[in-house]
Amino acid sequence: xxxxxxxxxxxxxxxxxxxxxxxxxxxxxxxxxxxxxxxxxxxxxxxxxxxxxxxxxxxxxxxxxxxxxxxxxxxxxxxxxxxxxxxxxxxxxxxxxxxxxxxxxxxxxxxxxxxxxxxxxxxxxxxxxxxxxxxxxxxxxxxxxxxxxxxxxxxxxxxxxxxxxxxxxxxxxxxxxxxxxxxxxxxxxxxxxxxxxxxxxxxxxxxxxxxxxxxxxxxxxxxxxxxxxxxxxxxxxxxxxxxxxxxxxxxxxxxxxxxxxxxxxxxxxxxxxxxxxxxxxxxxxxxxxxxxxxxxxxxxxxxxxxxxxxxxxxxxxxxxxxxxxxxxxxxxxxxxxxxxxxxxxxxxxxxxxxxxxxxxxxxxxxxxxxxxxxxxxxxxxxxxxxxxxxxxxxxxxxxxxxxxxxxxxxxxxxxxxxxxxxxxxx
Amino acid sequence: xxxxxxxxxxxxxxxxxxxxxxxxxxxxxxxxxxxxxxxxxxxxxxxxxxxxxxxxxxxxxxxxxxxxxxxxxxxxxxxxxxxxxxxxxxxxxxxxxxxxxxxxxxxxxxxxxxxxxxxxxxxxxxxxxxxxxxxxxxxxxxxxxxxxxxxxxxxxxxxxxxxxxxxxxxxxxxxxxxxxxxxxxxxxxxxxxxxxxxxxxxxxxxxxxxxxxxxxxxxxxxxxxxxxxxxxxxxxxxxxxxxxxxxxxxxxxxxxxxxxxxxxxxxxxxxxxxxxxxxxxxxxxxxxxxxxxxxxxxxxxxxxxxxxxxxxxxxxxxxxxxxxxxxxxxxxxxxxxxxxxxxxxxxxxxxxxxxxxxxxxxxxxxxx
Numbered sequence: 001x002x003x004x005x006x007x008x009x010x011x012x013x014x015x016x017x018x019x020x021x022x023x024x025x026x027x028x029x030x031x032x033x034x035x036x037x038x039x040x041x042x043x044x045x046x047x048x049x050x051x052x053x054x055x056x057x058x059x060x061x062x063x064x065x066x067x068x069x070x071x072x073x074x075x076x077x078x079x080x081x082x083x084x085x086x087x088x089x090x091x092x093x094x095x096x097x098x099x100x101x102x103x104x105x106x107x108x109x110x111x112x113x114x115x116x117x118x119x120x121x122x123x124x125x126x127x128x129x130x131x132x133x134x135x136x137x138x139x140x141x142x143x144x145x146x147x148x149x150x151x152x153x154x155x156x157x158x159x160x161x162x163x164x165x166x167x168x169x170x171x172x173x174x175x176x177x178x179x180x181x182x183x184x185x186x187x188x189x190x191x192x193x194x195x196x197x198x199x200x201x202x203x204x205x206x207x208x209x210x211x212x213x214x215x216x217x218x219x220x221x222x223x224x225x226x227x228x229x230x231x232x233x234x235x236x237x238x239x240x241x242x243x244x245x246x247x248x249x250x251x252x253x254x255x256x257x258x259x260x261x262x263x264x265x266x267x268x269x270x271x272x273x274x275x276x277x278x279x280x281x282x283x284x285x286x287x288x289x290x291x292x293x294x295x296x297x298x299x300x301x302x303x304x305x306x307x308x309x310x311x312x313x314x315x316x317x318x319x320x321x322x323x324x325x326x327x328x329x330x331x332x333x334x335x336x337x338x339x340x341x342x343x344x345x346x347x348x349x350x351x352x353x354x355x356x357x358x359x360x361x362x363x364x365x366x367x368x369x370x371x372x373x374x375x376x377x378x379x380x381x382x383x384x385x386x387x388x389x390x391x392x393x394x395x396x397x398x399x400x401x402x403x404x405x406x407x408x409x410x411x412x413x414x415x416x417x418x419x420x421x422x423x424x425x426x
Numbered sequence: 427x428x429x430x431x432x433x434x435x436x437x438x439x440x441x442x443x444x445x446x447x448x449x450x451x452x453x454x455x456x457x458x459x460x461x462x463x464x465x466x467x468x469x470x471x472x473x474x475x476x477x478x479x480x481x482x483x484x485x486x487x488x489x490x491x492x493x494x495x496x497x498x499x500x501x502x503x504x505x506x507x508x509x510x511x512x513x514x515x516x517x518x519x520x521x522x523x524x525x526x527x528x529x530x531x532x533x534x535x536x537x538x539x540x541x542x543x544x545x546x547x548x549x550x551x552x553x554x555x556x557x558x559x560x561x562x563x564x565x566x567x568x569x570x571x572x573x574x575x576x577x578x579x580x581x582x583x584x585x586x587x588x589x590x591x592x593x594x595x596x597x598x599x600x601x602x603x604x605x606x607x608x609x610x611x612x613x614x615x616x617x618x619x620x621x622x623x624x625x626x627x628x629x630x631x632x633x634x635x636x637x638x639x640x641x642x643x644x645x646x647x648x649x650x651x652x653x654x655x656x657x658x659x660x661x662x663x664x665x666x667x668x669x670x671x672x673x674x675x676x677x678x679x680x681x682x683x684x685x686x687x688x689x690x691x692x693x694x695x696x697x698x699x700x701x702x703x704x705x706x707x708x709x710x711x712x713x714x715x716x717x718x719x720x721x722x723x724x725x726x727x728x729x730x731x732x733x734x735x736x737x738x739x740x741x742x743x744x745x746x747x748x749x750x751x752x753x754x755x756x757x758x759x760x761x762x763x764x765x766x767x768x769x770x771x772x773x774x775x776x777x778x779x780x781x782x783x784x785x786x787x788x789x790x791x792x793x794x
Contacts, residue, residue: 094751134712141716157546158525160525160528163542284440305732341525373494374526378533
């Protein structure tokens with residue numbers, strides 16, 4: 001422990017290198033904020049609230065601005081506003097045990113906080129899925145009712161462990177039929193119609209964006225890692241709300257060029273020779289405490305892979321017919337890495353551990369995201385057994401700083417680093 | 427010769443014992459989504475897993491943290507201890523606990539038959555179509571595993587029995603607002619109906635209706651309440667309500683009125699009948715929409731005069747915790763007296779909770 005602490009102390013000066021184009025993230029962000037202003041100004045333009053795993057491309061196809069309560073909740077957390085918004089929602093009756101994204105959003109809407117602090121305005125429609133969790137639809141329905149706005153929900157069947165191909169086909173049929181229901185819903189409430197030409201154009205761009213992100217991830221397999229979870233957690237923003245538009249593609253191209261440049265020189269995000277431990281981070285980051293990921297560098301640890309941001313880059317491709325395209329998209333919605341069933345999760349985690357040459361895994365057991373936290377004990381056990389590397393389960397919360405205990409987390413992280421060190425020596 | 431004869435008897439005893447235990451097919455259902463009639467038509471006894479509040483959740487806590495629904499953890503504890511007594515286990519999609527916990531059960535709970543029934547959340551035409559597919563998939567799986575034929579006739583017969591039970595429960599439970607029926611008696615009746623063989627339940631319900639009818643009139647010192655929120659699965663909590671002067675005369679729980687509020691319609695195709703029934707029963711918080719849930723509450727409150735509404739959710743039961751805000755606000759806006767509380771999964775009387783309830787009842791008496 002002393003040795004680790006000593007190396008930790010020596011490492012206090014270690015800083016992650018930021019990619020030259022990282023600061024360009026402001027352009028897609030400003031574009032998105034500017035677009036919202038335009039969409040709200042022009043009466044024929046429409047806006048929607050959407051959630052993670054919802055095919056955002058559909059909104060761009062229909063020329064509907066996709067606002068994103070979860071994204072705005074992370075902004076509120078990063079701007080140190082989430083706690084007061086959560087407490088405001090709790091004062092309205094929402095239990096302390098409920099999702100902190102939801103409560104941040106409820107608080108933000110009710111207090112009419114500024115957009116730059118995580119505020120959000122009333123949309124024309126609310127659309128969501130239950131692909132990730134029940135919370136999404138409960139929360140969105142409550143807010144749609146509150147705002148008196150039409151509500152649509154995609155009911156995504158669950159691909160539990162062992163789901164066979166035949167069952168999967170039935171599940172896909174159900175989702176595809178709901179695409180047509182969504183088209184009817186949008187036409188009824190916004191007057192907008194599906195344009196097949198635009199569908200393919202948007203999907204092409206979405207595919208290009210996802211492709212670039214996946215290529216970035218390919219380069220993250222390099223040792224040392226050129227790009228850490230500390231940076232991807234912000235940089236993946238275009239995948240959240242901009243799949244299908246050009247601006248995010250330009251940003252990712254520049255990021256990829258920076259990464260290629262680094263890897264060609266054999267350099268990584270950490271100063272030369274400092275990368276000791278390559279770690280996977282599973283779950284949503286602590287948005288109110290993003291420094292956590294940077295602080296890992298003090299121990300020589302880098303987040304070399306995280307399924308969370310990877311989940312946002314499914315390859316939604318154009319197929320021969322619209323029906324086939326929708327089937328393909330339906331399949332992808334049901335197969336998002338963030339919502340993998342336990343068997344798929346173990347299989348993929350073990351694959352990623354090999355591919356990214358990982359020394360340890362941190363599982364964020366998120367009190368605000370029970371679906372993602374279920375099965376973590378089995379996941380940890382399987383990784384330890386099959387891959388022989390340490391796994392740390394950190395119980396905390398993504399948006400509620402009250403769950404974060406600095407010293408307790410530090411102690412546990414230091415123990416984890418020790419284990420990785422001992423494991424390397426074996 | 428004597429030894430052989432005794433050995434044969436032992437083997438016979440063992441198998442008869444095993445067969446009688448294997449007759450129960452357990453199901454994990456966070457509301458009332460499991461089409462029980464299909465299980466009955468397969469010739470096995472549907473048994474709703476409800477856990478045991480008196481037993482520690484330590485066995486389940488090896489796999490699930492303490493911030494997961496304690497009822498679902500108790501079900502896992504029950505599964506770990508008793509799955510060998512069951513012919514199999516079926517999960518019906520309810521809240522998030524079902525699909526995520528299915529994966530954990532698949533690893534740790536030994537069972538010869540495990541099935542996931544994907545009950546859709548919606549009522550659209552797409553959902554109706556999907557429901558049929560899921561019913562067929564369940565039937566095929568049961569037929570193949572148990573080597574039985576689940577005919578339309580058998581399903582119709584099961585529907586008939588199911589409706590008989592529902593009708594009897596309607597009659598029985600209507601007596602709650604007229605007679606002196608302790609809260610625990612009502613819950614015990616519900617639990618019996620969801621865990622025991624249907625034929626036994628039918629005979630028992632007949633005698634119970636007679637017995638409840640013979641009881642004294644509704645006690646003058648008690649307040650009539652509607653109970654809403656998470657399912658209550660242990661009688662001790664109902665005793666606490668009685669101790670506070672509260673009598674539950676209506677509810678919208680799945681271990682309660684949701685189970686018998688409506689009957690399975692008579693249709694040519696029994697699968698259509700099941701689909702129509704299960705997709706149209708009063709909504710729990712795990713199914714959209716909140717308005718539909720409210721509609722049943724308004725109907726119940728219109729039919730039965732109550733003094734107040736007791737809304738509660740089990741700690742970490744997210745769907746009902748979400749609903750409690752808009753549902754209670756809507757009820758209050760209509761002028762109903764509503765109290766909301768969160769309860770632990772424990773048979774021990776919670777005095778803080780009892781104090782709140784007693785204060786609420788006293789406040790009502792004061793207002794009168």
